Amino acid sequence: MSDGGGAFAIATFHSTHSVLKAEKLLKEAGLEGVRLVPVPSQVSSDCGVTVRFAATDVARAAEVLRQLADDLQGIFVESAGGWVPFP
Amino acid sequence: MESTPKLRYLDNGATSFPKPAAVAAAMSHFLLEVGGSPGRSGHRLSQEAARVVFECREALAALFGAPDSRRIAFTLNATQALNTAIYGLLRPGDRVLTTAMEHNSTMRPLRDLERRGVISLEVLPCDGAGRLDLGRLGSALRTRPRLLAAVHASNVSGAILPLREVGAMTRAAGTLLLVDAAQSAGALPIDVEADGVDLLAFTGHKALFGPQGTGGLWARPGVEPEPLFRGGTGSNSELEEQPEFWPDRLESGTQNAVGIAGLLAGVSFIAETDLARIRAHEVALTQRLLDGLRDIDGITVYGPERAADRSPATSVTFAGLVPSEAGFLLEEGFGVLTRVGLHCAPAAHRTLGTYPQGTVRFAPGFFTTKEDIDVALEGCRYLTAKRRGAR
Numbered sequence: 001m002s003d004g005g006g007a008f009a010i011a012t013f014h015s016t017h018s019v020l021k022a023e024k025l026l027k028e029a030g031l032e033g034v035r036l037v038p039v040p041s042q043v044s045s046d047c048g049v050t051v052r053f054a055a056t057d058v059a060r061a062a063e064v065l066r067q068l069a070d071d072l073q074g075i076f077v078e079s080a081g082g083w084v085p086f087p
Numbered sequence: 088m089e090s091t092p093k094l095r096y097l098d099n100g101a102t103s104f105p106k107p108a109a110v111a112a113a114m115s116h117f118l119l120e121v122g123g124s125p126g127r128s129g130h131r132l133s134q135e136a137a138r139v140v141f142e143c144r145e146a147l148a149a150l151f152g153a154p155d156s157r158r159i160a161f162t163l164n165a166t167q168a169l170n171t172a173i174y175g176l177l178r179p180g181d182r183v184l185t186t187a188m189e190h191n192s193t194m195r196p197l198r199d200l201e202r203r204g205v206i207s208l209e210v211l212p213c214d215g216a217g218r219l220d221l222g223r224l225g226s227a228l229r230t231r232p233r234l235l236a237a238v239h240a241s242n243v244s245g246a247i248l249p250l251r252e253v254g255a256m257t258r259a260a261g262t263l264l265l266v267d268a269a270q271s272a273g274a275l276p277i278d279v280e281a282d283g284v285d286l287l288a289f290t291g292h293k294a295l296f297g298p299q300g301t302g303g304l305w306a307r308p309g310v311e312p313e314p315l316f317r318g319g320t321g322s323n324s325e326l327e328e329q330p331e332f333w334p335d336r337l338e339s340g341t342q343n344a345v346g347i348a349g350l351l352a353g354v355s356f357i358a359e360t361d362l363a364r365i366r367a368h369e370v371a372l373t374q375r376l377l378d379g380l381r382d383i384d385g386i387t388v389y390g391p392e393r394a395a396d397r398s399p400a401t402s403v404t405f406a407g408l409v410p411s412e413a414g415f416l417l418e419e420g421f422g423v424l425t426r427v428g429l430h431c432a433p434a435a436h437r438t439l440g441t442y443p444q445g446t447v448r449f450a451p452g453f454f455t456t457k458e459d460i461d462v463a464l465e466g467c468r469y470l471t472a473k474r475r476g477a478r
Contacts (some may be wrong), residue, residue, distance in 0.1 A: 013329070014322060014332050014335075015322050015330075015332055015333075015334070015335050016125070016126035016141075016155070016321060016322065017126075017135050017144070017156075017157050017335075018157070019140060020137060020138055020141040021141070021156075021157075024141075024145075036129075037129070038129035038132050039129075046322045046323045046324075046330070047126065047321060047322040047323075048127075048128065048129050048321065048324075049126075049129050049134065056398075071157075072334065072393060075303070080179075
């Protein structure tokens with residue numbers, strides 16, 4: 001899953017709408033490398049896509065995504081080939 | 088009148104024409120370059136399509152002052168939005184108010200529920216220009232009905248509902264306010280928060296400059312209409328029950344993403360042009376039309392006096408000439424395209440006293456020119472002079 005670099009984190013949502021909103025908010029907040037990816041098989045999500053960013057940005061992302069809290073299912077950080085809930 | 092006259096499109100109340108070039112370009116781009124099913128597959132074209140739908144929702148929310156774009160569900164048109172609001176919210180025993188200027192897209196669903204004994208319906212009177220009697224509204228609200236369904240701008244007389252005033256009244260009474268913004272969305276300022284609107288039904292293909300087959304329903308959080316249709320939403324796929332959250336709750340089946348791509352370009356066109364500028368242009372044209380029409384003997388003009396107090400839809404009747412014939416002659420002789428008859432709003436025509444023959448409706452739009460108006464007026468003068476000569 002890692003593109004020759006550091007680990008990733010993802011945020012999953014009930015609706016595609018919120019995934020796209022999250023992508024927009026994270027980009028506006030200046031996070032690098034934000035993109036939509038399919039939901040990893042180890043994580044369950046109501047919709048098929050999730051927003052991915054660098055694991056080093058996870059605290060910042062969690063702060064930004066608080067405004068989507070009612071639709072947020074979870075934030076996960078990549079660790080040893082699996083996904084660990086954050087915080 | 089030998090050759091075919093240049094077309095003068097004055098039927099923007101039915102649908103705006105032409106559309107901004109950017110609308111056609113966005114739809115072409117979508118069909119040739121984007122084209123995925125929004126929110127269904129994880130691949131880039133599906134994501135790109137979903138992004139277009141998302142951006143259109145955001146742009147509409149900004150236009151209507153809606154704080155959360157998730158609360159806008161796309162529909163085929165204002166009719167589907169109104170039906171969703173009416174059938175999705177009203178329950179046995181509900182008391183409902185509406186106005187004597189409604190389009191059948193509101194009146195027919197309400198009359199259906201009334202006939203089947205589900206709701207009781209009171210139709211509030213409007214004056215001869217189509218303006219709601221606010222005194223009667225005030226008394227009717229004292230009994231705290233569940234819902235007021237009201238048209239923002241009449242498609243027949245151009246009368247405008249004083250939205251903020253009405254919204255303050257319904258809010259104070261605890262009555263939900265459903266606004267039919269088919270004619271007004273994109274043409275008149277709307278701020279759902281400040282105006283006290285609870286549900287806003289709009290179409291994409293009129294003043295929002297989108298293609299036909301686009302529209303939507305916005306509802307305030309806590310106002311949760313049941314969907315008319317249930318089905319695949321691309322979310323909660325493991326469940327056999329419809330998701331509760333917006334917009335998926337009301338958006339089953341593949342959405343009209345190509346249409347929504349066009350609508351996004353239309354809404355962006357409004358933002359770039361500035362709604363106030365669009366409104367000023369349409370008011371100037373409508374005033375020119377009203378002044379010219381009132382100078383012609385044998386024509387009766389309906390609706391509020393000043394263009395600034397109305398939407399561009401301008402209805403007239405010709406003495407001794409039925410609307411269908413007048414419309415035909417205006418097109419044949421002058422290339423002027425109007426809409427004649429009852430405009431799907433028999434209640435409005437009863438209010439104006441133009442039922443059952445209806446009126447000839449001129450509806451200038453942003454792409455209408457002064458010359459178009461002048462040719463229409465020339466046509467009207469010709470028809471009335473000919474009529475007088477025939478006597």
